[in-house]
Amino acid sequence: MLDYADATRRHWDDGLFLLEDRRLANADHLFGLAAECALKAVMLPLGMKLRPSGAPEDKRHGHIDRLWDEFGAFVSSRGGARYGALLSAYQNPFAGSWKVDQRYDSRSGFTLAGVASHRDGAQTAKRCLDAAVLDGVIA
Amino acid sequence: MTNTANIVFQQALETALGITEALGTALGNEIVLVRDLRGRIRPVLPTKKKKDWPELDKYRSDLSAQLGAYAFDAARSVLFRDELTEPDVVLSERRLLKQRNGLSIYLLDRQIIGQDWMRDALQRTTTNPRVTFFGLKGGVGRSTALVNWAWHLAEQGKKVLVFDLDLESPGISSSLLPPDRLPDYGVVDWFVEDGVGQAHVVEGELLVRSPLAQGLDGEISVIPAYGARTEDYLPKLARCYAEFSGDQPESWAERLQKFVERMEKQYAPDVVILDSRAGLHDIAAVLATRMEAVTLLFAIDTPQTWRGYELLFKHWRSHPHLTTFRTNLQVIAGMVPDTGRDAYLQGFKEHAWDIFRDNLYDVTGPDDLDTFSFDLDDESAPHAPVPIFWHRALMEFDPSKGGIDRKTAEEAFSLFFEQADRLLATTDQD
Numbered sequence: 001m002l003d004y005a006d007a008t009r010r011h012w013d014d015g016l017f018l019l020e021d022r023r024l025a026n027a028d029h030l031f032g033l034a035a036e037c038a039l040k041a042v043m044l045p046l047g048m049k050l051r052p053s054g055a056p057e058d059k060r061h062g063h064i065d066r067l068w069d070e071f072g073a074f075v076s077s078r079g080g081a082r083y084g085a086l087l088s089a090y091q092n093p094f095a096g097s098w099k100v101d102q103r104y105d106s107r108s109g110f111t112l113a114g115v116a117s118h119r120d121g122a123q124t125a126k127r128c129l130d131a132a133v134l135d136g137v138i139a
Numbered sequence: 140m141t142n143t144a145n146i147v148f149q150q151a152l153e154t155a156l157g158i159t160e161a162l163g164t165a166l167g168n169e170i171v172l173v174r175d176l177r178g179r180i181r182p183v184l185p186t187k188k189k190k191d192w193p194e195l196d197k198y199r200s201d202l203s204a205q206l207g208a209y210a211f212d213a214a215r216s217v218l219f220r221d222e223l224t225e226p227d228v229v230l231s232e233r234r235l236l237k238q239r240n241g242l243s244i245y246l247l248d249r250q251i252i253g254q255d256w257m258r259d260a261l262q263r264t265t266t267n268p269r270v271t272f273f274g275l276k277g278g279v280g281r282s283t284a285l286v287n288w289a290w291h292l293a294e295q296g297k298k299v300l301v302f303d304l305d306l307e308s309p310g311i312s313s314s315l316l317p318p319d320r321l322p323d324y325g326v327v328d329w330f331v332e333d334g335v336g337q338a339h340v341v342e343g344e345l346l347v348r349s350p351l352a353q354g355l356d357g358e359i360s361v362i363p364a365y366g367a368r369t370e371d372y373l374p375k376l377a378r379c380y381a382e383f384s385g386d387q388p389e390s391w392a393e394r395l396q397k398f399v400e401r402m403e404k405q406y407a408p409d410v411v412i413l414d415s416r417a418g419l420h421d422i423a424a425v426l427a428t429r430m431e432a433v434t435l436l437f438a439i440d441t442p443q444t445w446r447g448y449e450l451l452f453k454h455w456r457s458h459p460h461l462t463t464f465r466t467n468l469q470v471i472a473g474m475v476p477d478t479g480r481d482a483y484l485q486g487f488k489e490h491a492w493d494i495f496r497d498n499l500y501d502v503t504g505p506d507d508l509d510t511f512s513f514d515l516d517d518e519s520a521p522h523a524p525v526p527i528f529w530h531r532a533l534m535e536f537d538p539s540k541g542g543i544d545r546k547t548a549e550e551a552f553s554l555f556f557e558q559a560d561r562l563l564a565t566t567d568q569d
Binding site: 009081082085086088089123126127129130131133134137139 | 173175176177179181211212215218222223224225229247249381382383387388
């Protein structure tokens with residue numbers, strides 16, 4: 001069952017768990033997924049359309065390295081500018097440094113600083129999610 | 140038992156409060172009732188402690204069953220603190236509703252327009268006094284009083300800067316500036332350009348001198364709501380109240396403060412006059428509560444006026460910084476009729492006193508000193524009306540033909556000028 005908010009939480013919690021143990025590669029992967037799920041959790045009730053498979057119809061609404069920059073325009077055109085503003089204060093921390101295909105990469109390519117910046121990015125995305133939950137935009 | 144089909148906005152909060160109070164501390168010591176953008180209520184509970192928790196199940200189903208259209212489904216009818224990323228941050232704006240038997244119940248009110256005016260006064264670096272002209276409705280002589288006081292100040296050699304912030308019905312600008320003297324841009328342009336982080340593009344083209352003050356020792360400059368090159372006024376107005384500046388989230392009040400301050404720095408006025416948007420709205424209230432301005436509350440003695448002010452004052456009563464801004468309030472009796480003046484002003488004063496006493500004044504004993512409390516007949520009280528007398532010449536007043544004649548000004552405004560000058564002198568000393 002699709003539940004972006006719940007998925008955000010498990011990716012986030014597990015990412016923190018792995019980071020604590022310095023298992024950087026998978027922690028990094030999970031922070032990217034947590035951020036993606038958090039933003040999609042906000043976009044869905046604001047009208048993001050899904051295909052029968054559950055994937056978003058719009059190809060730009062894929063993984064976080066691109067999604068971060070698409071989020072503002074999407075939510076702003078649908079009455080969610082207040083969430084866009086929470087994100088737009090920050091440069092996309094995932095652009096060029098996080099790719100879903102890195103799950104095939106060697107562990108040697110991940111640094112603590114890089115993972116920490118993705119953790120902070122995921123936290124920012126989670127703040128948007130919190131705001132939308134408290135606003136009742138997300139049930 | 141209330142029929143849940145008929146639950147309306149305010150009953151939802153009362154009902155949720157009742158259900159929550161009945162819990163005692165069964166689910167924890169602190170519960171925050173979150174009222175969402177539409178008014179639905181969902182509590183945030185402390186971290187969930189047990190898997191099977193009958194009290195929690197009952198609480199959920201009670202909320203879901205009794206709040207009618209203001210409920211969430213039972214499965215999502217409560218949140219837990221640890222579901223939130225930064226609970227301390229997002230819940231910090233909660234306010235206490237009730238404290239009893241070890242349980243504290245708070246309200247976190249999520250609104251479409253932020254509750255800017257509930258916060259503390261904004262920091263500023265300029266020191267010139269500011270005076271807000273505030274009214275609940277048009278047609279109470281607010282604009283005419285503003286124009287004439289500005290003229291009176293300029294006559295004394297003062298540099299006056301007027302902001303037309305009544306964006307929904309801009310008027311002051313046209314009283315102070317003929318159409319061919321408008322600057323290129325206005326207040327709405329500043330807000331729209333600031334929204335994309337480039338307010339500086341229009342900042343040099345906002346302010347223009349009013350010809351009204353020609354020949355006087357001082358001057359009046361005006362920042363109108365719109366300028367000669369503004370064009371799309373309504374689409375711009377619809378974007379003015381956004382809560383971001385460039386890429387940064389920023390409350391409307393902070394943006395306004397930044398705007399006023401930047402223009403003050405540019406122009407170095409002796410006095411700033413803010414013509415407030417009329418009405419009860421949050422945006423108008425910011426000018427009275429957060430700008431460190433003397434606020435002149437314009438009124439006429441009608442039941443509608445006092446009911447309106449009563450609504451506003453009731454809201455202000457719970458304002459965390461009431462004690463700071465209430466000392467800056469002064470009621471102005473606009474358009475006092477030319478017959479039966481004394482009786483009119485007596486009735487006016489009694490009505491004003493009723494709502495000030497009930498909402499904004501401290502309750503005191505006879506020997507209390509240093510309290511904010513005034514008798515009905517205290518002439519220095521904020522509720523004591525400063526009259527502006529209705530005068531036929533004011534109806535015909537045409538600023539494009541120069542200032543008002545001295546005799547009319549004297550008859551209509553002498554008491555108002557005197558009191559407004561006094562308030563100005565008081566803030567100038569602070």
